[in-house]
Amino acid sequence: MNQPTVVDLRHVSKSYSSGSKTTEVLQNLSLAILRGEFVTVVGASGCGKSTLLQLIAGLEQPSSGTIDTKAKIAFMFQDANLLPWLTVRQNISLALRLAGVAKTDWAVRVQELIDKVRLTGWEEARPHELSGGMRHRVALARCLAQGAEIVLMDEPLGALDAMTRDHLHEEIERISREAQLTVVFVTHNMREAVRLGDRVILMASAPGRILHEEKVALVRPRVMDSPEVASLAAKLTGLLKAAGSYEKN
Ligand SMILES: Nc1ncnc2c1ncn2[C@@H]1O[C@H](COP(=O)(O)OP(=O)(O)OP(=O)(O)O)[C@@H](O)[C@H]1O
Ligand SMILES: [Mg+2]
Missing domain, CATH: 3.40.50.300 (P-loop containing nucleotide triphosphate hydrolases)
Structure with missing residues (x-):
């Protein structure tokens, strides 16, 4: 390489x-x-x-x-560290917000990230409604949202x-x-x-x-x-x- x-x-x-x-x-x-x-x-x-x-x-x-x-670095742990009271969309939006992305760009960017990790249709689900694997995919989307x-x-x-x-x-x-x-x-x-x-x-x-x-x-x-x-x-x-x-x- x-x-x-x-x-x-x-x-x-x-x-x-x-x-x-x-x-x-x-x-x-x-x-x-x-x-x-x-x-x-x-x-x-x-x-x-x-x-x-x-x-x-x-x-x-x-x-x-x-x-x-x-x-830029992001961390991913075993428990996927999602906020349980937020939906998939909100968990990813939060990462964009913390990364300083302008609010007007959130909706499009969140949808892109959700599609990228193949969770389309699960936008409004909360973490407890997801399988372990799906939670990890949300965690990955959050790493990407942070610009890591x-x-x-x-x-x-x-x-x-x-x-x-x-x-x-x-x-x-x-x-x-x-x-x-x-x-x-x-x-x-x-x-x-x-x-x-x-x-x-x-x-x-x-x-x-x-x-x-x-x-x-x-x-x-x-x-x-x-x-x-x-x-x-x-x-x-x-x-x-x-x-x-x-x-x-
Ligand atoms: N903040 C700390 N203060 C004192 N000792 C620490 C601290 N953090 C880690 N250690 C010690 O450092 C050593 C390595 O710990 P570490 O957690 O990095 O191991 P690990 O390889 O990740 O282990 P595991 O596979 O069990 O997760 C251990 O002996 C641990 O007790
Ligand atoms: Mg360890």
Whole structure:
């Protein structure tokens, strides 16, 4: 990929102190993410994946090293973080308002976004009337409404059933390609990481650091249960296991 770097972490370390005890959560982590790239991150619980996303988002500061982020960022979590008392249309309008879009443009823009995530006809529904997958599509529309160029996803699909998840993989892939988004996607599921990623980052624990980076050369569209995806996922899981940074789930 011949694209500029949009997120550049150099020799980043992060420690937390409580009382006299200091814990190094991330150690000397360097990572350059290219525009339009889909990067997936896998590692054992507590290895610092969420901390890494918070650093990229600027919600936390590194203890040492530098982080350079060249584009607007949005976050997507497991619960899709929609406001339950607002309709789909209102949830997306709110994001446009917070992004400073002129009110006269909201109606057209909201409809465009709803069509883009294929929720046409659900404009007046409230979150509890939607399936988990649909709620995630509203959350994606909100990321786009915010004008985000980088979307940080922290285990966004962990709670979904397999069919809904497969469908969302296709949607996330399509929407991120159409909107030329850069995505950093944290997951515990290695096959999901291989299914989605242009590059898979494996993290080791205590302190958190990059153990291995794998460029995924498999052609798209990919299927999570295909032998190609399963075989690369098994190889990468083997690397995590060998480093003692693997948990079964
Ligand atoms: N604000 C904080 N203060 C102190 N310690 C923290 C703080 N945030 C995270 N930690 C510690 O940093 C380590 C990494 O946490 P983090 O949430 O980044 O892990 P993770 O890889 O996202 O784990 P999981 O897979 O369970 O979500 C943990 O040991 C955690 O206890
Ligand atoms: Mg986490």
